[in-house]
Amino acid sequence: MAPLEPWQKVLVDNEKFLPTDHGQIACVDCHDGAQSADKEIAHEGLIASPSSQPEKYCGGECHSEQAATYPFALHSTQQGYWTALDARGGEAPENHPALEEMFGNHCATCHTTCGECHVSQPKNVGGGFFTGHVFETTPPMTRSCTACHGSRVGNEFLGKNEGIAGDVHFREARMNCVKCHEGTDLHGTGTDEITAKANRYAGMESPKCVDCHAGAVPGGDDNPMHQVHGEKLSCQVCHSITYTSCDGCHVAISDTSGNPFFETEATYQTFLIGRNPIQSEERPYAYVPVRHVPAAADAYDFYGENLLPNFNALPTWSYSTPHNIQKNTPQNASCEACHGGDASIFLTADKVKPEELEANLSVIVETLPPMVTLEQMLNAPVMPASHVELISNSCLACHTEGIRNASVSPEDHAVYKDENCSGCHKLQQ
């Protein structure tokens, strides 16, 4: 995004701004400074970004709810970074000062104030009013959201990666980010450090595709794929397409300019299904798309040696929710796309760098999905209705040699070891 000219950044549109609620407030009430025709005098004590103190300038009678939670929201805390840094940094408090210095130089510019979504462009893209200081309830997508979330989410959603379609929600419905990511998601719900989120995938899945596509829950519609795969696969496994991965981001301070800079080793397009490294009640999926994040064990060596001694604590192929959803994708075109013995779309060990194998043990797919056709699956013997209370992942506890009269799981089912039997053997109605 091209930066604005200096005058454009601060030009107030009187006709549009003054009639608004914020236009009724005297400039100095929020920005301090002084009434003077002399710029230097007028700007003495100026607060350029009042919303960096949301409780003082945005709360009160107007936005008290948002001002109370926003200091603990991820856009404000950037806790997602620290959750990863702390995990990979391990129990090494002596490394913290160096990591904090690194963070301040390279990561903290992504800290976002209320104003950087609602009145001006984020400062890391140069800042400047959206519309002459008019406050926007809905942040303008390309000048706010994707100005920061651009190289992966933005490019995928808007279809800017060559030859790869944009997200159907944008392409067909012209939906913007906040259609799904509502205010409460963005303003946060935590009111202190304890209730604040650890990263964007912590806690409840929100937004959730089935909030709108209610029929896609198992049993919600007649689509056999939804019936079978419902909670085993995240929606993106079947409905996203090729997305961006990056390798090895290293940071340093320039010898010549003294400015912080970064360098990534590689950026490439992938679509790989891996095991879910953060499986939980809220995200029960066994498989999810995984994206290589630009983490590297020596990423911060400029600031000190071995600052990430516990690098293998987190996978470098991370749980991902690509923003390029399509109804029809190569992998949902047929059962054989996944159940045909083709490993190309699965994160198998051979696709992982040797030095990252240990970090990715929790996501690497060891056994490919068994060969099965839709016909076979739909004709599988049903589970007796009396088993309703027994449905679990421990079917083999009974269906093995010598247990009562239970039928024995066939030998060729050995490959299904990670599968939930009820995926094919539906409960008798």
Added chain:
Amino acid sequence: MSKLKISILLIVALFALTACTSKSPAETAVGMDDPDVEAIAVAAASAVPVSNECLNCHTDKQRLIDTAMPVVVAEKESKGVG
């Protein structure tokens, strides 16, 4: 005679009392000789400035161009996708 004196005194007293009544609002606005009145008028003027210097400048494109700090474009040293 005494009735005439009393009547004259009453008329004089009436004039005197009329002269002591407050001035009309219009007269107050004009009369700035009283220091208290002047202070009140100054305070009112600063509460609602006739001219907002912030907006005078920040709505004037040319003035913003003329007074802007020179932009130093830093050489891009980062490489790759951020």
